[in-house]
Amino acid sequence: MPLHYKTTLKDQLVDDIYASSDLSHSLPRYRIPREEQAPRHVYQLVHDELMLDGNSRQNLATFCQTWLEPEVRSLMAECTDKNMIDKDEYPQSAEIESRCVHMLADLWNAPQASDTLGCSTTGSSEAAMLGGMALKWRWRERLRKQGKATDRPNLVCGPVQVCWHKFARYWDVELREIPMQGDRLIMNPEEVVKRCDENTIGVVATLGVTFTCQYEPVAAVSAALDRLQQETGLDIPIHVDGASGGFIAPFVEPELVWDFRLERVKSINASGHKFGLAPLGVGWVVWRSEADLHQELIFEVNYLGGNMPTFALNFSRPGGQIVAQYYNFLRLGFEGYRKIHLACYETARYLAEQIEKTGLFEIIYNGRGGIPAVSFSLKPESDPGFNLFDLSDRIRSRGWQIAAYAMPAEREDLVIMRILVRHGVSRDLADLLLADLRRCIAYFAGHPLQHHSSGEESGGFSHS
Numbered sequence: 001m002p003l004h005y006k007t008t009l010k011d012q013l014v015d016d017i018y019a020s021s022d023l024s025h026s027l028p029r030y031r032i033p034r035e036e037q038a039p040r041h042v043y044q045l046v047h048d049e050l051m052l053d054g055n056s057r058q059n060l061a062t063f064c065q066t067w068l069e070p071e072v073r074s075l076m077a078e079c080t081d082k083n084m085i086d087k088d089e090y091p092q093s094a095e096i097e098s099r100c101v102h103m104l105a106d107l108w109n110a111p112q113a114s115d116t117l118g119c120s121t122t123g124s125s126e127a128a129m130l131g132g133m134a135l136k137w138r139w140r141e142r143l144r145k146q147g148k149a150t151d152r153p154n155l156v157c158g159p160v161q162v163c164w165h166k167f168a169r170y171w172d173v174e175l176r177e178i179p180m181q182g183d184r185l186i187m188n189p190e191e192v193v194k195r196c197d198e199n200t201i202g203v204v205a206t207l208g209v210t211f212t213c214q215y216e217p218v219a220a221v222s223a224a225l226d227r228l229q230q231e232t233g234l235d236i237p238i239h240v241d242g243a244s245g246g247f248i249a250p251f252v253e254p255e256l257v258w259d260f261r262l263e264r265v266k267s268i269n270a271s272g273h274k275f276g277l278a279p280l281g282v283g284w285v286v287w288r289s290e291a292d293l294h295q296e297l298i299f300e301v302n303y304l305g306g307n308m309p310t311f312a313l314n315f316s317r318p319g320g321q322i323v324a325q326y327y328n329f330l331r332l333g334f335e336g337y338r339k340i341h342l343a344c345y346e347t348a349r350y351l352a353e354q355i356e357k358t359g360l361f362e363i364i365y366n367g368r369g370g371i372p373a374v375s376f377s378l379k380p381e382s383d384p385g386f387n388l389f390d391l392s393d394r395i396r397s398r399g400w401q402i403a404a405y406a407m408p409a410e411r412e413d414l415v416i417m418r419i420l421v422r423h424g425v426s427r428d429l430a431d432l433l434l435a436d437l438r439r440c441i442a443y444f445a446g447h448p449l450q451h452h453s454s455g456e457e458s459g460g461f462s463h464s
């Protein structure tokens with residue numbers, strides 16, 4: 001009897017998964033099938049399809065967490081059925097969210113951390129939308145009181161992550177993005193002040209710029225804005241996009257002043273799922289004080305009887321990530337975060353040294369003065385028989401995913417590669433990567449590629 005004619009119940013129960021008749025077809029792609037299928041079988045096939053995603057631990061293009069403690073996985077599983085928005089049904093999850101907000105406000109030196117405002121989000125992108133809206137609402141109210149037009153708001157920033165481009169477009173704000181210039185790949189105070197006027201809703205400074213991983217000089221920008229205020233009366237607030245740096249600098253460089261210690265910093269966002277070490281799906285935004293968030297934007301949640309007013313774009317949201325964030329705060333404490341990040345910095349600097357030693361690359365960022373990462377370009381004079389897109393492609397044959405991409409406005413000529421070193425990227429893993437990198441270089445030396453002009457291909461990576 002042909003294998004696929006076995007139809008009795010017993011046959012179906014004892015079938016090996018891969019020999020079963022219902023798996024003798026490709027999975028449907030465009031239409032929901034008519035009939036049910038056995039969960040074990042479908043699970044196996046979907047599981048197998050996911051193999052093609054590659055290995056997230058080897059994705060060195062992402063800032064996001066790809067290694068999690070087993071306890072975090074347990075908590076996530078325990079929370080899969082809890083909706084964060086149901087604050088009266090799940091008051092303890094809501095309480096845990098509130099504790100996280102206060103802990104972050106304290107970590108970022110809010111004047112009154114126990115009575116500050118903030119909320120969890122799905123990530124820094126949503127947090128940035130909320131921070132940006134708060135800036136816009138406050139600016140609009142100020143100008144209305146002065147009887148001025150409020151139809152031309154602008155936002156001044158350096159090379160920002162795409163979420164700020166989205167914010168500007170979705171909320172009709174002109175984005176005055178300071179272009180890169182020569183070796184200056186981030187904002188500086190002069191360039192910021194030049195672009196500010198009475199329609200500036202705020203300045204966004206990034207702690208850990210997506211392209212190069214450097215910190216923008218928040219304190220210097222703040223001081224320049226202080227001088228601008230003395231000279232012109234313009235009082236322009238700062239929002240810090242600390243997507244990565246917000247969870248690194250306080251632990252590793254507590255003396256670096258970038259947070260609410262600066263009076264002008266009114267709000268901060270950070271991604272819990274990046275260097276906050278929480279699983280994917282959580283970000284945070286915290287305001288300096290209640291006055292920095294317009295009342296109109298606050299939706300009172302009084303089920304708790306506490307003072308936890310919130311505003312957010314999403315309604316239903318999973319609670320596990322927030323619970324896991326709290327777990328991490330307790331589990332690691334200040335010392336734990338510091339140790340993990342310091343180990344990452346050491347590995348990043350080691351990688352930078354070793355990559356430089358190949359003689360082919362110019363190190364653009366070596367893991368000092370920003371987040372634990374390395375970025376580099378090909379030396380303009382070197383002719384190694386490949387460009388960075390080729391290298392990115394080739395090293396993928398060993399499973400490594402490393403972004404190669406062109407810089408934004410006015411330095412589009414510069415193509416760089418960036419390696420993020422995060423929790424779980426050990427020194428040993430770095431050595432394995434370096435061995436593969438050298439292997440690729442040797443391969444191209446024997447099989448050089450010709451290019452008409454460098455940088456015309458585009459990498460398939462997003463700047464997450």
Ligand SMILES: *Cc1c(COP(=O)(O)O)cnc(C)c1O
Pocket residue numbers: 063122123124125126128161163206207208209210241242243244271282283463464
């Ligand atoms: C990652 C990142 C974002 C977006 O954060 P998500 O948590 O992925 O939404 C915004 N800004 C910067 C600087 C980032 O690195």
